[in-house]
Amino acid sequence: MKFLKKYIGDLFLARRFYIVLASFIILFIIAFYIPVLLLPAKTLFFTFILFCLVDYGLLFFVKKTSSAQRITNNRFSNGDDNRIEIFIKNEFSFPVHVVVIDELPIQLQIRNWKRQLKLKAREQKKIDWYLKPLQRGEYHFGDIHLFLSTPLFLLKRRFTTPAEETIPVYPAFMHLHNYELLSNATLQNEAGNKRIRKIGQSMEFEQIKEYVSGDDIRTLNWKASARKGGLMVNNYMEERSQQVYCIIDKGRLMKMPFDGMTLLDHAINSCLILSNVCLKKQDKVGLITFSNLPGSILPADRKPIQTENILQTLYKQKTDFLESDFEMLYLQIRNKIKHRSLLILFTNFESLSGVNRQIEYLRLIARNHLLLVVFFENTELSQLTNSHAKNVEAVYIKTIAEKFAFEKRLIAKELSRFGILSILSSPQKLTVNAINKYLELKERQAI
Numbered sequence: 001m002k003f004l005k006k007y008i009g010d011l012f013l014a015r016r017f018y019i020v021l022a023s024f025i026i027l028f029i030i031a032f033y034i035p036v037l038l039l040p041a042k043t044l045f046f047t048f049i050l051f052c053l054v055d056y057g058l059l060f061f062v063k064k065t066s067s068a069q070r071i072t073n074n075r076f077s078n079g080d081d082n083r084i085e086i087f088i089k090n091e092f093s094f095p096v097h098v099v100v101i102d103e104l105p106i107q108l109q110i111r112n113w114k115r116q117l118k119l120k121a122r123e124q125k126k127i128d129w130y131l132k133p134l135q136r137g138e139y140h141f142g143d144i145h146l147f148l149s150t151p152l153f154l155l156k157r158r159f160t161t162p163a164e165e166t167i168p169v170y171p172a173f174m175h176l177h178n179y180e181l182l183s184n185a186t187l188q189n190e191a192g193n194k195r196i197r198k199i200g201q202s203m204e205f206e207q208i209k210e211y212v213s214g215d216d217i218r219t220l221n222w223k224a225s226a227r228k229g230g231l232m233v234n235n236y237m238e239e240r241s242q243q244v245y246c247i248i249d250k251g252r253l254m255k256m257p258f259d260g261m262t263l264l265d266h267a268i269n270s271c272l273i274l275s276n277v278c279l280k281k282q283d284k285v286g287l288i289t290f291s292n293l294p295g296s297i298l299p300a301d302r303k304p305i306q307t308e309n310i311l312q313t314l315y316k317q318k319t320d321f322l323e324s325d326f327e328m329l330y331l332q333i334r335n336k337i338k339h340r341s342l343l344i345l346f347t348n349f350e351s352l353s354g355v356n357r358q359i360e361y362l363r364l365i366a367r368n369h370l371l372l373v374v375f376f377e378n379t380e381l382s383q384l385t386n387s388h389a390k391n392v393e394a395v396y397i398k399t400i401a402e403k404f405a406f407e408k409r410l411i412a413k414e415l416s417r418f419g420i421l422s423i424l425s426s427p428q429k430l431t432v433n434a435i436n437k438y439l440e441l442k443e444r445q446a447i
Helices: 002-009 015-033 035-060 177-184 222-228 263-280 306-315 326-336 352-368 379-386 392-417 427-443
Strands: 011-013 066-071 082-090 096-102 115-119 124-131 137-141 144-149 155-161 165-170 204-210 232-237 243-249 284-290 294-301 342-346 370-376 421-425
Touching (some): 015 035, 035 155, 066 144, 082 096, 115 124, 177 263, 263 284, 263 306, 263 342, 263 370, 284 306, 294 306, 294 326, 342 427, 370 392, 370 427, 379 392, 392 421, 421 427
Parallel strands (some): 243 284
Antiparallel strands (some): 011 155, 066 082, 082 124, 096 144, 137 165, 144 155, 284 294
16 A cells, blocks of 8 residues: 555646647547558657656656645734745755645635745745734644656656644734834824823822923922922822723624624734733733623733733634623623723624613713723725715615714714713724723823
C-alpha cells in the first residue's frame, strides 16, 4: 500500500499531458486517411512516452523533496486582516513549478484557494496572504499540499506537509493600540476636537500651585497663601477609579448581520476597545452579558490583567435566539453592583413598542446608575431612504423605510425623555461613537 501511495497515489497528470495526448489522437486519425503520416506519428508518440518516463523519474526517483511551513499568530483578531505566511522550499537540483493548496478552516467557506509560483533549484520563497474571520471560535487548519511539475510540465507529484493546527479567533484585539491615544485626549471627533461644558467639579486633589491669571478663584487655598505670602490655589485632577460596566445583550435582535458579522460581534469588538480606553483612564471596568438567562459577570477592576480577562470572557459569548429579559438584568445589577457606576448597554431596538416593553426596567436601572444605551441604525434602511425611487413600488418601499428609520430616532427621544442617555450608531462607527461618549461623560464629570 505504501508503494502504491508513493509512486501512484501522488501522481497527477498535467494539463499539457492531455493537450499533447489529444493532439496525437487527432494525428493518428489523420494518418488513417494519409498513411504516409503514420510513421512520423508513431515516432513522435514514442518520444512523448519517453519524455513522460523521464518526467516521472525526475519527480519520483530523485531522493529530494519539497516542503512547506505555515506561520501564523497564536490567535486571530475577529473582523481584521490577519497575516499568514507560507514558506515553500525546493530541494530539487532543477527548477520546478509549484501549485500550493492550503486546507483552510470550514468557517471561511473558501474552496478555490491556491497559489502558483516558480522556484529555482534549491530556492525558497514566501507566500503572504491575509485572512479576515467574521466570527469568533476555533479555526482548524489542515495540511498543505504542493503539486510539483518539472520544466516538461507533463506530470505532477503531490507533496503533503502535515500542518494541522487550531487557531482561536478572539474579539478585535488588534485595534486596542490604535485607540490608546484617545485615553489622553479630552474628546475626539472625526471633524476635530469638541468643546463641552462641565456640569460638576472634580474633588480629587493633585497639588497646590501658585495662582496665575485665569485660575478659578474658588479654588484659592487661604492657609497655603498665608504661609507663602502669595496667592496659592488647589489643583484638582480628573477623578479615577470610577466603575464602568459594559453590558452586552445576546438576544435575537443582536443576530442581525452587517458586513458579514453579527451585531453581537460588532458590540463585542467595541466593548473590548472601550474597556481598554477606560483602563487607560484609570477607571475600573467590568462586564455583564445577558439574554433570556443570566450570562457572564466580570466584577469591575483596573488591574493590568483585566483586559485579558475581558477578552477571554467575550471570546465565549454566543447569540441566543430568544427575547432578552431586562427584568432579570435589573435584578442582576441591583444585587451585584452596589456603587453608582456608568453602565453602557449594547443592545438593539427595532420598534418603539419594543422599547416601551422594557422602558420601566431601564428607568429602574437609571435611578441608581448612569445608564447609556447603545443601539444600532439599520443600514439597509439607510440605503433605501437614500435611493432614488423610479416607480410607484419603489416609492412605497422608500416611504416605509423612512418610517422605520424615523422610528429609530423616536426611540432615542423616548429614552431621553426619561433621562436615559443613548447612542444611535451604525455598526462601522460604533467604536468611535462609544469612546467619544465615554470621554464626554468623563470630561463633564457626570459619572
